[in-house]
Amino acid sequence: MEIRTLRALVEVVRQGGFSRAARTVFATQSTVSKAVKQLEDELGLRLLERIGHRSRLTEAGEIVYRRALTILAQADDLKIELEELRNLAGGTLRLGFPLIGSNTLFARWFAAYRSRYPDVDIKLVENGSKRLEELVLAGELDLAASLLPISEEFEWQEVRREPIDLLLAADHPLAECDTLAFEELADMPFILYGPEFALNPIILEACRASGFTPSVATxxxxxxxIIELVAAKLGVALLPRLIAEQRPHPLTKRVAVGHPAIYWHMALVWRRGGYLSHAAQAWLALAGSPEVYGG
Incomplete structure (x- = not known):
């Protein structure tokens, strides 16, 4: 079993077909197809079902794909560790930041790191927590910011824990309340986040715990x-307090919500048991420094 055949399989799955995978690995479509066929012959199992121009993993393929991700990530770790051993100049830090809150949580951190380690090449990816976690497990990111709770596949370091507040139209009958219970929101249309956001499951679980499934406006x-939609009275939204405080709107009102209280609990995560580069360790070591938090 060779790294190149495993990488061919992984890219076919990621890219949704052989032609796109070929462009990703800078090879011909025939070369990628032969690599996957070689892997199937070696294992004696069909790994992909060809459906038109697309390919779908078989049950055996699912198992091999998951293992291949781990093997490829470990191979990448080995290369990075050996490069650092050779003292290559600078090194690279591959970071994943969330789509919301990064300006507050990581802008000063980023600047402090750049000041201390100007020769480190920082590669930044911005996406939802779910996708960032996938990239960490695949070995494509060293560290990523994600919301707790997280899978046991990760180790993590806390960054910040913020209450999640309700945002509703300023003239809503409940806008003058100091706090609201989740059960009081049962008849309100919700404005949720995109599917890549880890906030959605947190919100939906609090609704279920309060005995209802919310109607989703959009x-x-x-x-x-989202804030403008709330101001236009399309529905209510739930935002981390620090995000809501940064974006005051004259036509909306922020109200604390509890019973159950929910939190935007951000952490930096990395693959459990994976190699953590010196560049990544230096990033984590900056946590709590005056440069980052202005102390």
């Missing part, structure tokens, strides 16, 4: 747009 990955 979903968006843009915080400012």
């Amino acid at each position: 979903q968006s990955s843009q915080i400012d747009f």
Whole structure:
């Protein structure tokens, strides 16, 4: 079993077909197809079902794909560790940041790191927590910011824990309340986040615990747009307090919500048992420094 055949399988799955995978690995479609066929012959099992121009994993393929991700990530770790052993100049830090809150949580951190380690090449990916976790497990990111709770596949370091507040139209009958219980929101249409956001499961679980499934007016990955939709009385939204405080709107009102109280609990995560580069360790070591938090 060779790394190249495993990588071919992984890219076919990621890219949704052989032609796109070929472009990703800088090979011909025939080369990628032969690599996957070689892997299937070696294992004696069919790994992919060809459906038109697309390919789908078989049950055996699912198992091999998951294992391949781990093997490829470990191979990448080995290369990074050996490069650092050779004292290559600078090194690279591969970071994943969330789509919301990064300006507050990581802008000063980023600047402090750049000041201390100017020769480190920082590669930044911005996406929802779910996708960032996938990239960490695949070995494509060293560290990523994600919301707790997280899978046991990760180790983590806490960054910040913020209450999640309700945002509703300023003239809503409940806008003058100091606090609201989740059960009081049962008849309100909700404006949720895009599917890549880890906030959605937290909100939906609090609704279920309060005995209802919310009606969803719409979903968006843009915080400012969500706030404008609340102001336009399309529904209510739930935002981390620090995000809501940064974006006051004259036509909305922020109210604390509890019973159950829910939190935006952000952490930096990395693959459990994976190699953590010196560049990544230096990033984690900056936590709590005056440069980052202005102390």
